[in-house]
Every structure is written in structure tokens, then in C-alpha cells.
Amino acid sequence: MRPSEKTQREKGDSLAEGYESELWDFTRINVTQNDLRELREIWNSWNDEIKQLFYCNYGHLPYLLDIKVDKYLFRALAQFWNPAYSCFTFGRVDLVPTVEEYMALLNCPKIQADRAYSRPVNIPLFLRKLMSITGISEQWVAARIKQKGDSKCIPWGNLRDxxxxxxxxxxxxxxxxLSIYGLVVFPKALGHIDEAVSDLFD
Structure with missing residues (x-):
């Protein structure tokens, strides 16, 4: 039993007694996905040297390109989503993946399990982060940043090029x-990589 689960069972829930999520009653599950063919084609065209460089820096993320989304599983899980805690609640137990579980899922050795992760106070602008990640000029990046809803993003086509x-x-x-994180792991706007994803590379 994980420490968080043990604590919750001993101390109980901090939500109001009798709280029950009504998310299932008004939630519409949409499993529309980004088209990943071009990402797969690029990966398959790379030689062993480039793939090894990728594995050393980012683990086995490319295997996510071949995983099929089970829409029925997502619909079933929605009824257990707890918006108050942003986690899944099964019975009286809240479940959130640990850093170690993310490491196993993504097979990414660069994650430091013994380190506390927090969002820095002074976050560089999306423009600056993209310049750092891509190594491309400010003018090129600025011309390609788009506003989608409440956040900024960059079209996948620009990153593909x-x-x-x-x-x-x-x-x-x-x-x-960055493209895998933006199109597969944390997709927000179809065909675009959201600015929040760039924090992973900060």
C-alpha cells in the first residue's frame, strides 16, 4: 500500500462528507486523436544512431505512436475522475501516478525520482522556450506561434519541417x-503543440 493511500484510509477525505462526483452525468468523452502517420514515418526513416540518441535523452516515448486509444475505457474511467483533486477516486481512495510509475510507463531514465518538481516562479515566455528547444531565430518562432483558445501553441507542420x-x-x-509530448501525451488543440508542453523541456 502506498503512503498516500495509507494516510487517506487513516485520516479520511478532506472533501465535504457525502461528496459524490456528478461528472459522469454531464461529461461528453471525445477520443478524437491527432494523425500520427507523419511522426511514425519520421521515426521509421531514422537510422539506429539517431534512434539511440533519442532513447538516451527521452526513453522509449516512440512506442506511444503505436498505442490504440480505447474509447470505452476512457468512458468508464470518466466516472471515477475527481475534479476536486484532479485524480481518479476509486471508493474512498485517490489514485495519482507516482514519478516512479511515470518513469516505468515512459521508460525514461532522465526523470529524477528523488527530486521535488515544481513550476518555477519566472517562467520564460513560450517564444523563448521554443527558441531554446529548436535553436531557431526569434523571428522564425514568433511568426509561427498561434493563439488557440486560452493558450498559445505552434502548428505541428512547422515542427515537422x-x-x-x-x-x-x-x-x-x-x-x-516535443512533438510526441504535444500530439500524443498531452494533446490540447488538434495539430498543434501547446505552450504548457514546452515546460517539460525547461
Whole structure:
């Protein structure tokens, strides 16, 4: 039993007694996905040297490109989502993946399990983060940033062109990883990589 589960069972829930999520009653589950064919084609075109560079820096993320989304599983899970805590609640137990579980899921050795992760106070602008990740000029990046809803993003097509043509192999790998995070792991707007995803590379 994990410490968080043990504590919750001993101390109980901090929500009001008798709270029951009504999310299932008014939630519409949409499993529309980004088209990942181009990402797969790029990955399959790379030689072993580039793939090894990717594995060393970002683990086995590319295997996510072949996982099929089970819409029925998502619909079933929605009834257990707890919006008050942003986690899944089964009975009286809240379940949130640990850093170690994310490491196993993504097979990413670079995650530091013994470190506390927090959002820095002074976050660089999305423009600056993209410049750092891509190694491309401010003018190029600024011309491609779009506003989608309440956040900024960059179209996947612009990043695809960079991956295919960037002279720096390491930057190609970085932009490919950013694309997987933005299109597969944390998708927000179809065909775009959201600014929040760039925090993972900060």
C-alpha cells in the first residue's frame, strides 16, 4: 500500500462528507486523436544512431505512436475522475501516478525520482522556450506561434519541417520529443503543440 493511500484510509477525505462526483452525468468523452502517420514515418526513416540518441535523452516515448486509444475505457474511467483533486477516486481512495510509475510507463531514465518538481516562479515566455528547444531565430518562432483558445501553441507542420531539415541532430531529436509530448501525451488543440508542453523541456 502506498503512503498516500495509507494516510487517506487513516485520516479520511478532506472533501465535504457525502461528496459524490456528478461528472459522469454531464461529461461528453471525445477520443478524437491527432494523425500520427507523419511522426511514425519520421521515426521509421531514422537510422539506429539517431534512434539511440533519442532513447538516451527521452526513453522509449516512440512506442506511444503505436498505442490504440480505447474509447470505452476512457468512458468508464470518466466516472471515477475527481475534479476536486484532479485524480481518479476509486471508493474512498485517490489514485495519482507516482514519478516512479511515470518513469516505468515512459521508460525514461532522465526523470529524477528523488527530486521535488515544481513550476518555477519566472517562467520564460513560450517564444523563448521554443527558441531554446529548436535553436531557431526569434523571428522564425514568433511568426509561427498561434493563439488557440486560452493558450498559445505552434502548428505541428512547422515542427515537422524543422525535424526534417534541421542541421543539428540533437535539435531534431528534441523537436521530435516535443512533438510526441504535444500530439500524443498531452494533446490540447488538434495539430498543434501547446505552450504548457514546452515546460517539460525547461
Amino acid at each position: 524543422l525535424i526534417l531539415a534541421h542541421p543539428d541532430l540533437k535539435k531534431r531529436v528534441d523537436v521530435f520529443a
